[in-house]
Amino acid sequence: MDRDTVTRVAKVARLELTEEELVSFHSDLEKVLDYLSVLDEAPESGSFNFNPIPVEDVLRDDVPVQEHDPAVLLRDMRTYQDYIRGPLL
Amino acid sequence: MFCAINPDLDHLQDGQFDFHFSAKDNLTTVGLPTRAGSRILEGYRPAFDAHAVEAMRQAGGLLLGKTNMDEFGFGTFSTNSAFGVPRNPFDLDRSCGGSSGGAACATAVLDGHVALGVSTGGSISCPAAFCGVMGLTPTYGRVSRHGLLDYGNSLDKVGLISRRAADLEMHLRNIAGPDPRDPTSCAQPPMGKSAPVRSIAVPKDALEGVSDEVSRSFQDALDRLRDDLGLKVETVETPSFRFAMPSYYVLGCSEASTNLARYCGLRYGVQSEEITEHFDKYFSRIRSENFGREAKRRILLGTFARMVGFRDRYYMKALQVRELIIQEYQRVFQDHDLLLTPAMPFTAPRFDAIDDMDILEVYKADYLTIPPNISGMPHLSMPCGYAQGMPVGMQFVANHWQEGLLFDIAQRWEEAFRLRAPEVTA
């Protein structure tokens, strides 16, 4: 992993790294990736799941319910006339 | 060890409650801050209790407070919190372990306490071992994760830390069960009683890389399991376990990097009063200023592992490896009730020693706790000895949904082994 890749990954992840962080994360990630190469030795099984146990067909009925008062959920948000104020576009 | 105390404690009367408990700071609580050890969640006031907290309150529990932890669960020593570092009650210069360090510490020093912990890769077993208490991590999906601030959604388990085997069983029954707010909890069979444990498998290389003092305690424990409890103890081969750790870091960090994307200074937690920056700039600034070092490191690793061009080699491969490890466990469980290893390769390290560890040494410290965690197997960390005054832990692993076997061994070992309380008190 080269430095440019670290910079690019940080950008994708919306992290601004200081020069010191860039240097140290670069070295950390190189070590970790080097270690991760053990994975290449593992056999390909082809089969995979996104959970360690089978979770299948858990479906909810289409019935509208509101358990929480939206006013409580919004109490700590910065708002303007019921809209949430966001950053510039 | 606590990073927030229940503000109502003074007004509450002891007799009102049947027991006291605490919640790890990554479980949401109404009326108490929930920051998961992160500065970025400063100010967040959850509108709802996590399922496990709600269930413990309903069972008659008094919530004392929130226990400190590594930021979002990223750590092995509870040194990665924005809100101080809990110290080991057996030696204040040493770590409590992590990431549920505050939870284990509270359990060690408060008589009759039960702590809600969370494990992704060993965050219950590790601190339980370092603090000389019992830590139960149930099967993945046994306890609803509603209200848990996610680290890795396919890995996170809400569990319990206590000093009494009976408490583990009683409270797991309180917090387990299907909850429609977490679909992954809806796949579980009911929790039954099991036949007594008869045979235990120990991986051939279980003691490779383990310190001498931990090895000695573990060997003694094996002898007692054989001689005093009358269990059959056999050695097994588990070649694919060596792939568990790399897979874990790939899966855990990949999932974490998406879970943490939401923390950006909007809607909750740290927020600017007036935002005058472009969104990319604003999100990046808030995240860079408020995430800790380990969080950033894991976000970078996870973002990388799922990027175009690397996804197949890392993320997709790690998913396949997880299946392999599950199969390996299930092979072992055809002939044995439980699998046993030490919980940690060493006893609680001193803080100055931790400072000198490089990143890979820290990651590798979890190599015994990761296999059951990545495969969703229920496991139990029990104290099995003391070395120079510091507790040593061993870890029993059972097949999916077989928590009953863990309750049985916990009770029988509890009778055979004298648990020490630390001399310092809170």
Add this chain to the structure above:
Amino acid sequence: MRIGLEVHVQLPTRSKLFCSCPTSAQEPNTAVCPTCLGMPGSRPSMNRAAMEMGLMLAKMLGCRIPERTWFSRKTYFYPDLAKHFQITQYDTPVGEHGVYKFQGKDIRIRRVHLEEDPGKIKRVGRAGEESSLIDYNRSGIPLVEIVTEPDISSPAEARQFLSDLLTEIRHVIDLPEDGERSVRADCNISVGHERVEVKNVTGLKNVERALTFEAVRQTKLLRAGKKVERETRRFDEERKVTLAARKKEFEEDYGYIGEPDLGIFNIGDMARALALKETPLQTAERFQRDYGLNPQMSRQLVQTSMDLARLFEHMAEKVPVADVLPWITGTISSLWSELESLDDEMRDAMTGLVASCSRGEMNDQECQMRLRALITGEELTLLQSGAEELEGTIEDYLDRNPAVMEDYRKNEKSANRVIGEVMKASGGKYSSSQVVEAVRKAMESRR
């Protein structure tokens, strides 16, 4: 010219895709909960109705449906996306490799998948440095995305394709009439070799406008010997032009991973268990085949109402088509909006009338009156006396103006004068169709 569309349609569920918030809300940020606000500790759960609608559409478009499906996280940062990842489908869409028959040609469907809508942003302030005001009511509304291959060959065709597609969708999943306004499409168009994507165009008209503008722009560039740049543009609805979207600092990498919070879904069985209704345009085609209806008439029939189309079929089983059609497209069609409900009893009664008329047991006038009484609930006797009265008025007029008949024999259009006069004289007592029919009948008999 090659055009491909990525069509987004909001599904008409009552609750959102991954939480139980209602899908209808007036005030901003009132239909929200921890899940669709992306609050820490919340998680998704899957709406069965949305899954079924997705499968129906995949079936309707002749897609291959996989046995198992799951969802994925598409991670990117934008203020309207609460979790900063969108739960969508990546490796296993609910449908792939479909085809849509359209005006005698095949439009290939690349994929059909389900995903959640982000929130809605209101832009305020000066262009270039606009602030965002966010309404999360839309966050988590179920969307189906239908992606076509670039098989469409003109902007007008794109619009007609979308219009037809919507007719079908509306019928299959009971999409409300105003669903059209919430249709959004990403339009891909290449005149030469390079493809340009116009993102997020709302509504059918705008799709055609955006594509037309883009076709002209690209053609001009190519004629001038310039190159079309491969890029993403947006459509300015006010000025009706496409504009280069602000260049991103770098390419986003969505880093898709599986969504572990929902598990997997065995949709093969689910899809097989779902009965798919014949779509209106399929019905129209079948009518052409089976009953020899002309394309225009069969289309008009299904577009008036699928119930009318079904009534036609029911009658055609018992009565010769030639005797059914005039009633279906005439009297019954014109009174259709007054019909309260079409239950079996009503259906059989109408069929009975048409049948006996066809057998010659009653004349056309009688049949028309009885149908009218049946549909509108007006008293038959009143109608009868009304009809007699109307006849009297017409006969009267014709008696007093014999010249009209002379004209009529030369040019049938002169009937219009009679119709107009009678309408005026009767002061809107009779419907125009009634007057027209009666006048023609009276004049024919005098011819």
